[in-house]
Amino acid sequence: MNLKMATRHALFAILELADHPRAQISSAQIAEKYAISPNHLSKVLRTLVCKGLVEAIRGAGGGYSFVGNAKRVTLLDIILIFEEIGTPPSHKQEPGDDTAEGQALRMVMGEIDAISRATLSSITIDTMLKISRRTPGIGSAVHAL
Amino acid sequence: MPTLAANTEFEIRPAAAADLDAVIHLDTQITAMPKVEYWHGIFERFGRRETDGFFLVATSGEGVLGFVVGEIRAWEFGSDPCGWIFAIEVSPDLRMNKVGTALYAALCANFRKAGVSRIRTMLARDAQLVMQFFRSQGMMAGPFIQLEKELDE
Numbered sequence: 444m445n446l447k448m449a450t451r452h453a454l455f456a457i458l459e460l461a462d463h464p465r466a467q468i469s470s471a472q473i474a475e476k477y478a479i480s481p482n483h484l485s486k487v488l489r490t491l492v493c494k495g496l497v498e499a500i501r502g503a504g505g506g507y508s509f510v511g512n513a514k515r516v517t518l519l520d521i522i523l524i525f526e527e528i529g530t531p532p533s534h535k536q537e538p539g540d541d542t543a544e545g546q547a548l549r550m551v552m553g554e555i556d557a558i559s560r561a562t563l564s565s566i567t568i569d570t571m572l573k574i575s576r577r578t579p580g581i582g583s584a585v586h587a588l
Numbered sequence: 589m590p591t592l593a594a595n596t597e598f599e600i601r602p603a604a605a606a607d608l609d610a611v612i613h614l615d616t617q618i619t620a621m622p623k624v625e626y627w628h629g630i631f632e633r634f635g636r637r638e639t640d641g642f643f644l645v646a647t648s649g650e651g652v653l654g655f656v657v658g659e660i661r662a663w664e665f666g667s668d669p670c671g672w673i674f675a676i677e678v679s680p681d682l683r684m685n686k687v688g689t690a691l692y693a694a695l696c697a698n699f700r701k702a703g704v705s706r707i708r709t710m711l712a713r714d715a716q717l718v719m720q721f722f723r724s725q726g727m728m729a730g731p732f733i734q735l736e737k738e739l740d741e
């Protein structure tokens with residue numbers, strides 16, 4: 444399963460901000476650490492502000508901070524802001540869908556989607572930070588803020 | 589959310605026969621399915637064992653706050669012996685006070701003492717709260733997938 448670029452940016456931003464609860468962090472700092480485009484990241488941060496997960500403080504010393512509850516917000520909550528997991532209810536019919544084979548394929552893919560959802564909804568931001576702390580980064584892409 | 593008073597101490601100890609009514613009451617409150625015989629059976633199987641099955645309760649002056657049950661299973665589908673945790677419940681009024689964490693840690697300590705180095709559990713996919721709890725303890729997906737089928741299909 445691959446996540447869209449915007450979703451990955453959002454997850455990185457939330458994890459970075461939640462890991463520094465009292466700090467104001469600029470989008471440039473986050474973009475640099477994760478080697479991602481500052482422009483794309485700014486758009487994603489605007490969406491997260493609209494959703495009430497992130498707060499932006501303007502001016503000198505300003506930046507972004509996480510204002511959600513890290514013990515309650517799950518990876519799935521964030522991902523669903525940017526993309527569907529599995530086949531959306533609005534899914535349009537595709538050729539072959541009506542056949543027994545098409546239905547069987549749907550059933551098997553549905554199993555995978557259900558497991559993905561259960562996994563992503565069981566991991567809160569707080570737990571994800573614990574997992575990150577136990578997981579070493581690779582090579583030079585590890586920066587401290 | 590009620591919290592345990594700051595100075596309320598609770599202890600984790602092996603379940604005794606006298607705890608069973610409170611355990612059954614708590615389980616009925618949580619699952620809405622009274623299973624009196626089942627819990628007496630669990631106590632018979634695990635309450636009296638000390639090396640490969642553990643039935644622990646968290647208690648304070650207020651009575652039983654929660655419980656956990658686990659056993660060591662060996663060589664299922666080729667797996668090395670590992671500790672299975674198959675029930676954990678904390679009184680709804682007293683959650684988020686680390687009682688679940690203390691029960692989990694005590695069971696892990698018993699498993700470790702018994703010589704196993706891995707702990708496993710199986711959960712309903714939609715049991716989000718318990719799944720979040722186990723994830724917060726550092727548990728990740730294991731190498732097994734559960735499959736099932738209606739026998740008369």
Ligand SMILES: CC(C)(COP(=O)(O)OP(=O)(O)OC[C@H]1O[C@@H](n2cnc3c(N)ncnc32)[C@H](O)[C@@H]1OP(=O)(O)O)[C@@H](O)C(=O)NCCC(=O)NCCS
Binds near residue numbers: 569
């Ligand atoms: C799962 C359960 C045992 C947790 O007990 P608890 O005493 O509340 O757990 P703790 O206070 O030790 O919580 C430990 C961690 O679990 C996670 N957690 C617990 N409750 C949570 C909740 N409501 N939402 C999100 N995460 C939660 C948190 O990460 C928490 O970490 P923190 O202490 O740093 O906040 C309890 O909620 C329970 O009994 N649930 C019902 C269980 C059940 O249905 N059993 C039947 C099948 S076995």
